[in-house]
Amino acid sequence: MVPHLSPAAADALRTALLRSRYTTDGVRELLGPSAHAALGRGELEPAFRASRDGGELGVLVRLLLLGSTEPDAAVAAALAPLAPADAAAAGLLAPSGQGWTAALDLRPYGDEDGDWWVLSDLDARRQERDHVTGVGAASLTLAAATVRRPVGSLLDLGTGCGVQALHAGRHAAAVSATDVAPRALAMARATFALNDLDVELLDGPWLEPVRGRRFDQIVSNPPFVPGPARVDYVYRDSGQDGDAALAALLRALPDYLEPGGVAQLLGSWLHVRGEDWPDRVRSWLPAGVDAWIVQREVSDPALHVGTWQRDAGLDLASPEARRQAGAWLDWMERERVEAVGFGFLTVRRTDGEPTVVFEDLLGDVADPLGPETAGWLDRVDWLRAHARDDALLAAPLTVAPSVVLETYAEPGAEGWTEVGAAVARLDGPRWRHEVDGPAAALLAGCQGALALGELVDLLAFAHDRPADELVAATLPAVREFVRHGVLVPA
Template sequence: MCEPTVRVRAFALGARGETVRVLPHLSPASAESLRTALRRARFTTDGVRELLGPSAHAALGRGEVEPAFRATREGGELGVLVRLLLLGGVESDAAVTAALAPLTPSEARDAGLLVPAGDGWGAALDLRPYADDDGEWWVLSDLDARRQDRDHVTGVGAASLTLAAATVRRPVGSLLDLGTGCGVQALHAGRHAGAVTATDVAPRALAMARATFALNQVDVELLEGPWLEPVAGRRFDQIVSNPPFVPGPARVDYVYRDSGQDGDAALAALLRALPGHLEPGGVAQLLGSWLHVRGEDWPDRVRSWLPPGVDAWIVQREVSDPALHVGTWQRDAGLDLTSPEARAQAGAWLDWMERERVEAVGFGFLTVRRTDAEPAVVFEDVLGEVSDPLGPETAGWLDRVDWLRAHAADEALLAAPLTVAPSVVLETYAEPGADGWTEVGAAVARTDGPRWRHEVDGPAAALLAGCQGALALGELVELLAVAHDRPSGELVAATLPAVREFVRHGVLVPA
């Protein structure tokens, strides 16, 4: 699973202490020099974590920077870079010259990375290491001090990590990163896609992404424009998107989060349009939020947005009431929630929700696949904490849908040998009574992925125990019918729907 260094509040200080807004423009030569310096100093996720130690690193997660400043005192060139680029410190010209060599401070200034600060230098942009299990990158974005700018470019945040962890990582010929921001999803895509295209409506975001790609030697086609307009007429094997998905009034306070359309209308339009940009069998994955409207069932609302000819797996991960929704995104923007401006904005937002009869706002993952077969459309709530990345689970879900489609006929399913997945356990539970504990129920549960759990009775548990890949499902049902003295036809009718659910959730797998 992807794990970034912890984001902290950082400041770019000009000569008089004012914040300075710049755009990065790394030439091939300056990118090579900067890359050399970062590697030499071990400005990597592991290098930074080792320098800080567990206590100071944990403190950063709480927004406490002083322990990190103290931990870097004897950190040499890496300490200089951590204080300069991650902690918002000002470093002397001599220290910066040594830490960034062969890139000079003046070259870093010309590339948009540093600004003069008294007799030293401060960071003009956020530059931090980012890694997954397969390697290391560096990502450029705006400083948190500039977070209230309308076209602020966020770095590696929770949404980026969430989407990266949920994305299917299989080799594909072409991939589109729609709304790339600073380029995080495109970095990951470069590992498994033959060609990567990234779009964004914000020129500032494209400049950040371009510099990030140059620094990491990743080849990405960058296109400017809203939504799918830059790729009109084109199709891709895979599309990933972290779009501006925050439902609210039709306005744009911050480009990275606000669509400019009313409520969840932008997500609805995107879902309708995406399949037209997918190759046959192509998969699109995105984050999104939808309204829970009084008198409506949220799955029905989202289902109405899906065009024909797509499989869809919609997973709701969070549900927020209106006040929590508004407060969360105001804090995300760095607003003082007690200020008159923030209160006015919150009031207008909550008034809009009342008019639209919004009871809550859902957030989650949406996976759609273009298909010529009878579509499989599934809505699920996974509201608890999930420690495992959902990318492998999504890939497995798509495979299991294909398998179930190939075994749609009862005869085909009964002829298939199945086995219980290795991560599945049988849980039994009991309640106390006069004569001790009395078993009152049982469930099978996966101990990995989303931890799918299904209540089972005695016959169902016995059937699952027999699924060891040696006998076809139909043979096991016949044996079970004899053992429980029930007509086999009756048992088949009762069993197959449950078996299909077990397969869809990966509790049972083809032998």
């Protein structure tokens, strides 16, 4: 069954959830830190115990989060003014003996500005072809990396259960969302109704439903799992061979962006024997775009296949899973795939000289990348405006407040001997750059009082080096410092 919340049912359910405090904070407070953390690991018993005396909120936690069957009277009280029978008619509950059980996953989700509720499929449907995932790692990753600036129009391409569109409603005047899967569209429609969010919801593959339109911002968590041209699961498989779907999407995006419009998406690309992965992805980029491609993970073929089989809830030892894995690995061998990369792709339509940067950012990043992406776009604009050497040399710069100089030494017969230094940001992606003595001295002088050229002249005099030589050696590094936010315009 798919959800179909009428306006009246959505209003009644929202009233019940708010009254019982079925929100992120409410659930966290009821369960306490230990049981809440255990629930995040899939360990249910601590949450059952913590919710015993939780009143109506405890009933909803057990019913909607823990998969419990709850008595009719308790469910009726917790969902009032929405009757359990009406909730069942809307596709949310199913009768079970003398009580009710959840037919869909309905859970609170929020950010620093408030709460929403998200509807998706239960884990019991994970192996169904049209399974609709909820707030998973990919959704959270994209949400954290998205630029949150006021825009007129935003498109959530492949909305699924609607997570990115919920966030978009905070900063976009008009939000449109598309999906090719009828079940996903129904789930998103119910999610938007429950959250009283006005979203234009469109049916169709990829960009087809918005052909001829342009947007200020596009976000997408598309089916990005490279593999043979098949669709085992609609949410992750494109039906195209390898990374061809991502390549086609990148080529098409600029035609759907307003001038200066930004598209942000998750994606995976193949590391093919004999190719550099940046060259492969660069070949997909059309003219007239800035692009920042950040590789976050690299998986070998076996890890890639195993990860996505586990994601589908398969028993990896079963004959079916082994046959699927074998076919997938055979395909990778034929295509000379050595690894699979995963990361963020930010593309901006520009009339200026495009800036295209590929970077590896492997490992954990504590801070969300959305502010960093916004800063990267701003810094690229500034560098474009100061593309001439004389313009850059005339600019006063300052070291960002979060930047520190690290020095390191090695032991010797006479104690520690300094052998190197690096400047590093302590926020965002923690960019780090090795520097020599002159570079460290130049950065120390960047305090916003003098133009860069004046500092270079002083440095040349102090080190008895020709100024032109120092300029040629310094400006490429300065541009990289600015791009990484180590140096900022004063």
